[in-house]
Amino acid sequence: MKSATMTKLLAAASAVFLLSAPAYAADSDNGVELAFMPNTVDVTLLNEGGKFVTVDMKKIAKGEKCRMDKDAVIMKVGPGEAAGTVRVRFAAPQLSHGGCPFMTEFELSDADYKTARNAFTQKTDEASKTVDALKKQLGAKSNDLVGSKK
Secondary structure, eight states, X not given: OOHHHHHHHHHHHHXXXXXXXXXXXXXXXXXXXXXXXXXXXXXXXXXXTOEEETXXXXXXXXXXXXXXXXXXXXXXXXXXXXXXXXXXXXXXOOOSTTBOOTTOEEEEEHHHHHHHHHHHHHHHHHHHXXXXXXXXXXXXXXXXXXXXXX
8 A cells, every 4th residue: 555545645644633532432431322313403502600612702691592403412311390301511612603602501402402313323334434444444554553453
């Protein structure tokens, strides 16, 4: 295999492993349940005292709306106050204007949360398969990358 191709494969394997492993590990080891926001919607902020949006340099009070973008990483906090809802928290920092601040809590319907969770588990399964395929392609060199001694 050529050096440039090997370097690209190693970079891709590292990226997939680094991006998928912590999320997958947290999901199974700590009981933390992560998901991807199923679509872009305005949500009602439920945090006591509100939240400060660093990107926009403003504060959003409890009960005000902010935008959650499709595929944003969220995590389940517990049951929602309304029947048929789940309380979730935005689990990633906001990098664009007009969106929700980091750690925003809001409610999703059970159906939307199930869709969000399924999208996340599908991506982690795909990432695991990609990492396994790259390990097979790299052979013994993959052990050097991840430090395993098989």
